[in-house]
Amino acid sequence: MQKQLLSECIGTFAMVFCGCGAMTINEITGDSISHVGVAITWGLIVMAMIYAYGEISGAHFNPAVTFGFAIAKKFPWKKIPSYILAQAVGAFLAAGLLWFLFPESVSLGHTYPAEGFEPYKAFILELILTFFLMVVIINVSTGSKEIGTMAAIAVGGVILLEAMFAGPMTKASMNPIRSLAPALISGNLEHLWLYLTAPFVGAFLAIKSCKLVKDEECCDNDC
Template sequence: MNPYQAEFFGTLLLILLGDGVVAAVILKHTKSENAGWLTIVIGWGLAVTLAIYAVGPHSGAHLNPAVSIALAFQGSFPWQEVPAYCLAQLLGAFSGAVLVWLFYFPFWQKTNSAEVKLAVFCTAPAIRSPLSNLFNEVLATAVLVLALLFIGANAFTEGLNPLVVGLLIISIGLSLGGTTGFAINPARDLGPRIAHFILPIYGKGSSDWSYAWIPVVGPIIGGLLGAGVYQMLF
């Protein structure tokens, strides 16, 4: 498996399991309907852990354009690899979202709210305030990248790093995720949003393109900020 295939497959797996847990909790008549935010956050943390275990040895398991760009800025990843990594991540996220749509196919018709259906695929703010929402995504992603660099600087028992990163995602989700849904990953939000726009989802509404720039721009800025802080302090 080459690095680009790995990033595609890893991000596909991330979205299949991550958007999958969202669908399980918020779509009508699933066995885990109304299981709550904690279930979603833990599900995302486990999705990240499994995806890193799956492809980490092949690509480094960035799974996130903000991480690829930040690592290139920090000097530990070549800039010339960034476009192909980002494209593979976006395509993987799109493909994972398509699989989620197929997996939960009978449940779209049982769910009346177009807003809920969109929430399976991508993020939306709890309170719509563009500057505040942008700040939330910037800060949460800065924490993500800074923490990833901290984790990389420490020696763990072999094979433990993906678990630590999964716990990091859970921590960010619980502490900083309640405002915007913690996209912290442009591909994670944009790829499934494009899937929502294209797919013939029963009863879907708008894909909310007016908000879509925030979970793309915010994480990129935040990733650069996190890498910059790490370089200044360490």
């Protein structure tokens, strides 16, 4: 269990440090990385961390994903608090390090709706993005290991895709802890509620949709 938690912590740290780091550096250097570069960074770091830790912890790195696997009965409910705590530690360490390295940054890669894009619309978009992400994850998962290494390209690819087209509107978080850490450290708390709720709703709906397209027992067994 300790190795699983350490894997979740390190993997989440790497994801937030590289992903939010790309956003931070893009901010302070005048768009030198570009939106496309940021999206690619998110996809690649998630793919790399799944290859690194998928067979140890399942490479969740996201409380909504952990919750989704529990709903699908592929992950024990009793492990959820420790997994989310490990993810939180990794995310806050990464955001704190970014704040130390780049104090001139205003956002540290925090998430917020685009100007003129209503929060309720951002909530719906984040919900749909997480729904698609969880659909991919649950359909390429490997049972007891949750996310296997062969899923790395699929999961990293869908994150890159969603960050590419939805990033300009909501920053395409799909991850409550990835939004919470930079928001708290940078002090940008407005609209945080939608990033803490929409991913869980999206993951829940994704798991419930499983029975509509697969065997009725697809999410009722601890595989």
